[in-house]
Amino acid sequence: MxxxxxxxxxxxxxxxxxxxxxxxxxxxxxxxxxxxxxxxxxxxxxxxxxxxxxxxxxxxxxxxxxxxxxxxxxxxxxxxxxxxxxxxxxxxxxxxxHAAQVAVQANQEFHMDLLDFRRALLALPLEQREALIMVGAMGLSHEEAALICDVAAGTIKSRVSRGRARLAGLLGLASCDLPEMGETAPHRTSPLAAR
Amino acid sequence: MSNRNAGPPADRGSNHDDPRTDVNGRIQDTIGRALQAHYQALVLEPIPDRLIDLLAELEAGALSDE
Incomplete structure (x- = not known):
């Protein structure tokens, strides 16, 4: 090419x-x-x-x-x-x-419609959205997604992480009695993710 | 395709003994499933004829000047 x-x-x-x-x-x-x-x-x-x-x-x-x-x-x-x-x-x-109100097969705690999810997804910055699709939906590795986007794998990792946090916020998943779950929650320095 | 447990280690706690990490894990799990549901639903959408026809035309050399 x-x-x-x-x-x-x-x-x-x-x-x-x-x-x-x-x-x-x-x-x-x-x-x-x-x-x-x-x-x-x-x-x-x-x-x-x-x-x-x-x-x-x-x-x-x-x-x-x-x-x-x-x-x-x-x-x-x-x-x-x-x-x-x-x-x-x-x-x-x-x-x-064409997203009819199809419920996403989630767990008992968190329910959502596909349409609601798509609205939230489209509200994300483009670079976070594409990273989430490639890694989170398609199962590409950070390295594969990085090649497609012509950036470093660490950049993809960071975009996925920020995109997930932002989606959780937009979908109201982060508000359930978890004060730590703000914008930065799924970051590696977060006590929640530090294992 | 990844399974539902796939996810970058940085944003998934693996210690499910910690209830806070567990909630975070389930939120991430929900988002992961929603992403896959969104994508799979699109993959299953019927392909419009014009795209199939385009390949056929390309193959026939009708658009080889492109």
């Missing part, structure tokens, strides 16, 4: 069958990631379309055997930060995310 000289005149010769199959298989994850960034499935589909076109055109720079999802996420994220972010910021609500 970063090596234009490797780009063939037409992408087709370097597009292998497994690459195409891989793209197809990643579409649901690309959409879910994109919708988590911009808050709208309609905008997400535009982003995914752009990502697929770029991926196809740059197929020659994808190293077979490496992580296709991470490569695609990097393309999608760069596209979002380059052209789409301003639209995303205008989305005030969870347009198109």
């Amino acid at each position: 970063s090596n234009p000289s490797a780009r063939p005149d037409t992408a087709a010769p370097s597009v292998t069958n497994s690459f195409r199959t891989g793209l197809l298989a990643e579409i649901p994850h690309l959409r879910a990631f994109a919708a988590s960034l911009c808050g709208s499935l309609t905008l997400a589909d535009d982003l995914v379309q752009e990502t697929l076109l770029k991926a196809w055109a740059n197929a020659g720079s994808f190293m077979a055997g490496t992580n296709l999802r991470a490569w695609l996420f990097t393309i999608l994220r760069n596209s979002y930060y380059t052209h789409h972010r301003r639209y995303g910021r205008e989305i005030a609500d969870t347009d198109g995310l």
Whole structure:
């Protein structure tokens, strides 16, 4: 992707069958990631379309055997930060995310609706939101997320931690007789997290 | 995908004997589940035809000038 000289005149010769199959298989994850960034499935589909076109055109720079999802996420994220972010910021609500009042399977203490959760998630700073999605929802390692975002793993770790604290606050989970659970609660210096 | 116990060690106390840490752990667990529910619901959304068609067109070389 970063090596234009490797780009063939037409992408087709370097597009292998497994690459195409891989793209197809990643579409649901690309959409879910994109919708988590911009808050709208309609905008997400535009982003995914752009990502697929770029991926196809740059197929020659994808190293077979490496992580296709991470490569695609990097393309999608760069596209979002380059052209789409301003639209995303205008989305005030969870347009198109079709979250009926589905209760999240939680534990007995903490109940929440998916829609409420999505509102809170979209209220987070973008960099905390994307870190939470990659690490907390998709199970990527801090190192994998760091590669996609082009930052240090420690930065991802800190964004996840701050994002979790902020979500807990927005969702009212932090208020239940836990004075220590403020903005900084899940920090490593917190007595709660110090084990 | 991570399981529900996954989480960065820095924000999850592993000592569940401490009731305060335990509450914190359950809050983090709830957030973790909600994140996964949010993401999984989106993954399961039907894929629009235009994206499938796009790949087919690319494959057919219709957009190879891109």
